[in-house]
Amino acid sequence: MAKAQNDYFGLSRIVSIILAIIPITAWICGLVTRFQEGKIVAGIIRIFLGGWILWILDLIFMIVNGKIFRLLNI
Numbered sequence: 001m002a003k004a005q006n007d008y009f010g011l012s013r014i015v016s017i018i019l020a021i022i023p024i025t026a027w028i029c030g031l032v033t034r035f036q037e038g039k040i041v042a043g044i045i046r047i048f049l050g051g052w053i054l055w056i057l058d059l060i061f062m063i064v065n066g067k068i069f070r071l072l073n074i
Contacts, residue, residue, distance in 0.1 A: 007033050007068045020062040023055050030058055030068050042072045 008016040008029045020026045027046070034043040046054065057069035 006066045007062070009033075013066050016066065017062055020059045020068075023052075026055050026058050030054070033068060039073070042070070045072060 006013055006016055008019055009032075011019070019029055031043055031046045034046055054069060054071070061067055061069045
């Protein structure tokens with residue numbers, strides 16, 4: 001059975017949730033994750049709109065399904 005792919009560099013879900021709780025690390029990890037996926041436009045949007053709303057959404061999505069919120073999949 002293959003291991004489930006999680007956001008935040010494939011770290012365990014608990015470590016990813018801990019990183020998502022801290023706003024600065026959540027913003028940086030979310031930005032790096034989007035650029036690693038090759039989603040340049042989504043990464044740029046995270047730079048300019050990566051404030052409190054995306055942080056809260058990332059935290060909720062990370063707790064619920066282990067992935068960050070994806071506003072755009074471009």
